[in-house]
Amino acid sequence: MEVSEPRLVLVFSGKRKSGKDYVTDLIQDRLGSDVCCILRLSGPLKQQYAEEHGLDLQQLLGPGPYKEQYRADMIRWGETRRHDDPGFFCRLATREACQPVWVVSDARRQTDLQFFCSEFPRQTQSVRVQSSEKTRKQRGWSFSTGVDDAESECGLDSGVEFDWIITNEADAPSLDEQLQPILKLAEKAVTSSRSRPPDDPVLFL
Numbered sequence: 001m002e003v004s005e006p007r008l009v010l011v012f013s014g015k016r017k018s019g020k021d022y023v024t025d026l027i028q029d030r031l032g033s034d035v036c037c038i039l040r041l042s043g044p045l046k047q048q049y050a051e052e053h054g055l056d057l058q059q060l061l062g063p064g065p066y067k068e069q070y071r072a073d074m075i076r077w078g079e080t081r082r083h084d085d086p087g088f089f090c091r092l093a094t095r096e097a098c099q100p101v102w103v104v105s106d107a108r109r110q111t112d113l114q115f116f117c118s119e120f121p122r123q124t125q126s127v128r129v130q131s132s133e134k135t136r137k138q139r140g141w142s143f144s145t146g147v148d149d150a151e152s153e154c155g156l157d158s159g160v161e162f163d164w165i166i167t168n169e170a171d172a173p174s175l176d177e178q179l180q181p182i183l184k185l186a187e188k189a190v191t192s193s194r195s196r197p198p199d200d201p202v203l204f205l
């Protein structure tokens with residue numbers, strides 16, 4: 001299914017090891033990859049960084065400890081590119097997206113959210129994934145100065161009224177239950193995209 005403009009853009013943010021990738025993978029699994037794509041703003045950043053530094057891109061993209069050795073430097077490297085053009089990685093990450101539902105897995109800065117809100121004001125919904133420090137530690141997180149106290153991790157801690165908050169904890173309601181309203185919204189967006197011409201943007205929210 002190909003559309004020229006997304007019908008729904010779900011912009012996710014959350015602290016390291018809150019489970020952004022886990023939750024966004026679940027959404028794609030429930031909706032199917034023909035209608036839902038996952039867009040990682042860090043994807044093109046890591047790709048260029050890996051090429052310039054001779055690193056293993058697959059490991060940089062994965063959940064393991066490899067990427068953590070390079071995180072502080074990747075943040076600095078990305079910020080020099082964002083300095084002149086805050087939408088640089090947002091544009092690169094979205095350029096080949098063709099499904100009606102876009103799931104952006106890793107917004108970190110106000111400028112990331114502003115990009116989608118200004119490009120797709122009617123379709124964009126912000127989603128925060130939250131987990132306790134205890135749970136994040138169990139998933140491998142530990143505080144790192146220069147990372148966990150920097151904009152990359154704290155840029156969306158305040159000043160945003162999220163449309164949805166997902167609590168990714170063992171004792172919270174199941175993710176399927178918490179994601180129900182978002183999945184319904186996505187299904188509605190997909191249904192409306194089937195009944196309208198592809199380039200007719202739709203106000204469905």
Ligand SMILES: Nc1ncnc2c1ncn2[C@@H]1O[C@H](COP(=O)(O)OP(=O)(O)OP(=O)(O)O)[C@@H](O)[C@H]1O
Pocket residue numbers: 014015016017018019020021022023062063139168169
């Ligand atoms: N609800 C869950 N049940 C089981 N495992 C989970 C759950 N949520 C997250 N995890 C696991 O915790 C680890 C961290 O999750 P994930 O990679 O999704 O976090 P993230 O917020 O994308 O982290 P980062 O940005 O720091 O890489 C992964 O190994 C993931 O499989």
Ligand SMILES: C[C@@](O)(CCOP(=O)(O)O)CC(=O)O
Pocket residue numbers: 016041042045060061062067071074075078106108152
């Ligand atoms: C360098 C950076 O893109 C790393 C993101 O890695 P991850 O999404 O946590 O796997 C963070 C940033 O851009 O500030």
